[in-house]
Amino acid sequence: MQFGASTWLWTSPFTSDQTALLETIARMGFDFVELPVEDPAHIDAARLRPVLKDLGLEAVICTAVVGERDLSTQDPQTLARAMDYFSACLALAEGLGSQVLAGPLYAPVGKPRLASEALRRGEWERSASNLNRLAGIAAERGVKLGLEPLNRFETDMICTVSDARRMLADVNHPHLGIALDSFHMNIEEVDFCAAVKQAGEQLVHVQVSDSHRGVPGEGNSDWAGLREGLAAVGYDGKVSIESFSPDASSLAEAVCIWRRFASSQDEFARKGLEFLRRWAAPV
Numbered sequence: 001m002q003f004g005a006s007t008w009l010w011t012s013p014f015t016s017d018q019t020a021l022l023e024t025i026a027r028m029g030f031d032f033v034e035l036p037v038e039d040p041a042h043i044d045a046a047r048l049r050p051v052l053k054d055l056g057l058e059a060v061i062c063t064a065v066v067g068e069r070d071l072s073t074q075d076p077q078t079l080a081r082a083m084d085y086f087s088a089c090l091a092l093a094e095g096l097g098s099q100v101l102a103g104p105l106y107a108p109v110g111k112p113r114l115a116s117e118a119l120r121r122g123e124w125e126r127s128a129s130n131l132n133r134l135a136g137i138a139a140e141r142g143v144k145l146g147l148e149p150l151n152r153f154e155t156d157m158i159c160t161v162s163d164a165r166r167m168l169a170d171v172n173h174p175h176l177g178i179a180l181d182s183f184h185m186n187i188e189e190v191d192f193c194a195a196v197k198q199a200g201e202q203l204v205h206v207q208v209s210d211s212h213r214g215v216p217g218e219g220n221s222d223w224a225g226l227r228e229g230l231a232a233v234g235y236d237g238k239v240s241i242e243s244f245s246p247d248a249s250s251l252a253e254a255v256c257i258w259r260r261f262a263s264s265q266d267e268f269a270r271k272g273l274e275f276l277r278r279w280a281a282p283v
């Protein structure tokens with residue numbers, strides 16, 4: 001497994017000129033950096049590629065699915081803008097060698113409502129059909145989409161691996177897989193190991209933080225179950241620490257991060273990586 005950190009731990013938005021942060025992440029010993037795309041204009045792949053290469057860091061591109069970036073929308077203009085955004089993210093993924101574009105691609109973070117069955121069915125069907133189109137673009141770019149289930153406070157559409165698998169079945173495209181985030185799993189799944197096994201070969205990316213979205217290893221998540229599940233499905237891909245700084249994140253509000261989990265964000269990342277290396281080491 002390779003370990004990475006999301007720039008959301010420190011900053012928002014990430015822009016190509018923040019090379020000092022990339023140096024910090026490389027110096028800490030991470031294998032890759034997860035780059036959230038808040039605005040595709042912020043990230044210049046041609047400029048970043050040599051920087052990442054010099055630092056020995058791979059990149060994973062992650063989406064910032066907020067506001068009107070909504071593939072379940074009924075409004076053609078909103079949909080066109082959302083498709084433009086996701087297509088630009090896919091171009092960045094190709095440009096930076098990211099094999100995956102991860103995130104809750106089906107609907108924006110922070111859209112949970114008590115909606116009627118009919119409304120939910122319509123949104124699901126539109127998301128499925130638009131994800132199929134997006135997966136076609138991903139295929140042309142040589143990238144796989146990683147559909148991330150979110151917890152119930154952030155979405156009413158895909159909260160569990162079961163939901164994600166239903167969506168995968170409806171979309172029916174080989175370039176759509178599942179990205180799991182241990183924080184959301186801890187709220188929604190009954191059994192970490194079983195949930196990972198259920199994702200099986202569809203699993204294309206993993207994000208971690210602990211049960212309180214704090215430093216991995218400092219909460220009550222079932223880390224042993226997660227390791228067992230990943231081993232059972234033969235996952236030897238990327239595992240990234242994703243949390244948010246309350247000081248600097250467009251997502252901090254949407255995901256309700258109001259407090260600090262370490263004396264500094266560097267400390268958060270350092271302790272998290274230390275834990276993950278011990279966690280992954282053969283026993």
Ligand code: LER
Pocket residue numbers: 062063064065103104109148150154181242255
């Ligand atoms: C939001 O809670 C989340 O987990 C992110 O991965 C959003 O992209």
